Amino acid sequence: MSQIILACLAVVAVASPQYPRDPRFIAIVHENSENDGNGNYNFQYEGENGIFVDGSGRRGSKGQSNMQGFYRFPLPEGGIAEVRYTADENGFRAESPLIPKPHPLPAHAVEQIRIAEEQRRRGIIWD
Template sequence: MQQIVLLACLAAVAVAAPQQFVNDFDQPEIRRPIAILRDERTDNGDGNFNYLFEAENGIFMNAVGTPGSKGQSNIQGSYRFPLPDGTIAEVRYFADENGYVAESPLIPTPHPLPAHAIEQIRIAEEQRAQGITFQ
């Protein structure tokens, strides 16, 4: 019986000890609870809803949804979170019958076309307008 009590006490101490983990930058940190500042949710049951969440560590998310014309939900919202350098990343998005579109300076974009490529496209459009075709 004493062994079981001793084992239970050791397990309780192990669970209560501060937990350490290694993040992406190999810096040990101590986990602690993060306070939820706001958590507001409204669902009207007809496809209309609102959602807003904010935590003390800078994480924020909101979304507004309405019924779509083709049975889908149309959703518009944003989320943001802190980056390791202390800046805040933000993404704005919307989704409807045409799909999902996200906008953020963090999302990679294709390189601009070089001037000669733009000129070739312009020439091809002129030729197409003149009825010129190539086989």
């Protein structure tokens, strides 16, 4: 019986919430936004924790919202990270030193792609 009680207490201890009971709220120290009602807008805000966000949007050619902007935040080990982004009819694209860059394709792979494109242009179909 005591083993069952001990096991239940262990389960309760492991299952207890792992976050602080009093969450810390981050104050906004600067905030600005404008919206003209026609799909054009600007926004900017900064939190007391060092997070800064700046963005703008314009109505796109197909009715979508074309957005661009950046955000930056402090890194746990020190320093500041910044991400710049664009979102439009070509999709979402982000740029930052933190985002890994793919390695360039080896020359033989580039050559195989070129040959396959040429074969497609000539109508060659592979099953």
